[in-house]
Amino acid sequence: MYKTTIGLEIHAELKTESKMFCSCKNDPDEKTPNLNICPICLAHPGVLPTINKKAVESIVKVGLALNGKIGNPSKFDRKNYFYPDLPKGYQISQYDEPFVVGGSLNGVKLTRIHLEEDTARLQHGADGKSSYVDYNRAGLPLMELVTDPDIKSADEAYDFAKELQLILRYLGVSDADMEKGQMRVEPNISVSKTDKLGDKVELKNINSFSAVKNAIAYEVDRQINALEAGEKIKQETRGWDDVKMETFSQRTKENAHDYRYLPEPDLPPVEISADILESLKIEIPELPAEKRRRFVAEYGLNESQASILAADRYLAAYFEEANSEKEKATPQLIFNYITSDLLSLVNSAGLGITESKISPAHLASLVDLAESGTLNSRKAKDLLKRMWDTGLSTEEILSQEDITQIGDEGVLMETILRIIDDNPKAVEDYKKGKEVSLKFLIGKAMAELKGRGNPELLKKLFLEHLTK
Numbered sequence: 001m002y003k004t005t006i007g008l009e010i011h012a013e014l015k016t017e018s019k020m021f022c023s024c025k026n027d028p029d030e031k032t033p034n035l036n037i038c039p040i041c042l043a044h045p046g047v048l049p050t051i052n053k054k055a056v057e058s059i060v061k062v063g064l065a066l067n068g069k070i071g072n073p074s075k076f077d078r079k080n081y082f083y084p085d086l087p088k089g090y091q092i093s094q095y096d097e098p099f100v101v102g103g104s105l106n107g108v109k110l111t112r113i114h115l116e117e118d119t120a121r122l123q124h125g126a127d128g129k130s131s132y133v134d135y136n137r138a139g140l141p142l143m144e145l146v147t148d149p150d151i152k153s154a155d156e157a158y159d160f161a162k163e164l165q166l167i168l169r170y171l172g173v174s175d176a177d178m179e180k181g182q183m184r185v186e187p188n189i190s191v192s193k194t195d196k197l198g199d200k201v202e203l204k205n206i207n208s209f210s211a212v213k214n215a216i217a218y219e220v221d222r223q224i225n226a227l228e229a230g231e232k233i234k235q236e237t238r239g240w241d242d243v244k245m246e247t248f249s250q251r252t253k254e255n256a257h258d259y260r261y262l263p264e265p266d267l268p269p270v271e272i273s274a275d276i277l278e279s280l281k282i283e284i285p286e287l288p289a290e291k292r293r294r295f296v297a298e299y300g301l302n303e304s305q306a307s308i309l310a311a312d313r314y315l316a317a318y319f320e321e322a323n324s325e326k327e328k329a330t331p332q333l334i335f336n337y338i339t340s341d342l343l344s345l346v347n348s349a350g351l352g353i354t355e356s357k358i359s360p361a362h363l364a365s366l367v368d369l370a371e372s373g374t375l376n377s378r379k380a381k382d383l384l385k386r387m388w389d390t391g392l393s394t395e396e397i398l399s400q401e402d403i404t405q406i407g408d409e410g411v412l413m414e415t416i417l418r419i420i421d422d423n424p425k426a427v428e429d430y431k432k433g434k435e436v437s438l439k440f441l442i443g444k445a446m447a448e449l450k451g452r453g454n455p456e457l458l459k460k461l462f463l464e465h466l467t468k
């Protein structure tokens, strides 16, 4: 029986106004190459970096949220290596005094979380001979989280990465979109029959959550099969091919000391005062795990329902606001209306829940009526659609309907009497048994009412009057 051991290295781009060490705009989506650049992020001689305060605050918040120890002081180091996407010939990163040491998430221990700068983006020409470098991304603030080798399966790794993404979004420090490269997950994997760890393989270019699962599962199988066949596992970096669904060898692993880390002489160590630490703590919102627990306890939802809501903090907030506005409705029914009917309207309009045209209070009042049985579910769904289209509340729509109906009865009778006076021939014909004349009279009345008359009510009133 083989034991799988997985550790994760996760990079996430932090959402700040400017880059990590200069005032260039932090815009990873910028399409025009080399627009957001300056002598500092291009590493011209003689320039000096300055530390982005917001980036430091962001990583400290992540550390606090994950119960890590905040390094105080903490310092930057140069990680020396050459690659065309690295203008300085070294990356400003952190070595022995990172901003965060330890902590845990989903029961997985964290080794550290540090702050560094992102590299430029390389684009290789179709001719296979040329390469382009876009420095817009060079120097963006990047956090790197490293876990202990605590993870036992592809599923656990997937859950960890998902939960981290959610926490980064709750904290508002990163959008952490894997498809956009804002979050990059690099698992290292080894299998062993004994307690001694096997040689590990690091996986790169995994750019979706499903690929996290697939790549690890593939690699675990590959290593077990190799060992079973009497081969030795090479310590190396392997890429993930999303089309072939397999890993492939990229290069043998460099050792950490190859980077010749040395303290960054142009940046002072960073001390975070107790006051700042306290104010950052206050800014940390309720985190997803706590929210899920509370939604089960407070609203009686089941765990999967609580997870659906907690997966989007704005959706969770909408649900809570609707609950605080409701009278009779159960949280369960509010959950149902939000997740099925409302979300389908929101999604098909291509909007987010915060842009919903139905406010939580309006939704609550509708679900109240549905709960009390005043509205059947079909009528409630109809109303929801009309609330979406008009932006009106349930009461406003219903009272408008009432007014038209009550008002109509008066208006209808007036119209009916006039039509009868004006069309004595049709009235005669109907009284002689010509059914089609009734339709003619109703049609006349409907035309006069510009189609707004209730046809059934019209017929009933005509009949009452004509048989008198």
Ligand code: ZN
Pocket (backbone or CB within 6 Å): 019, 022, 023, 024, 036, 037, 038, 039, 040, 041, 042, 139
């Ligand atoms: Zn710059």
Ligand code: MN
Pocket (backbone or CB within 6 Å): 011, 116, 144
């Ligand atoms: Mn890194």
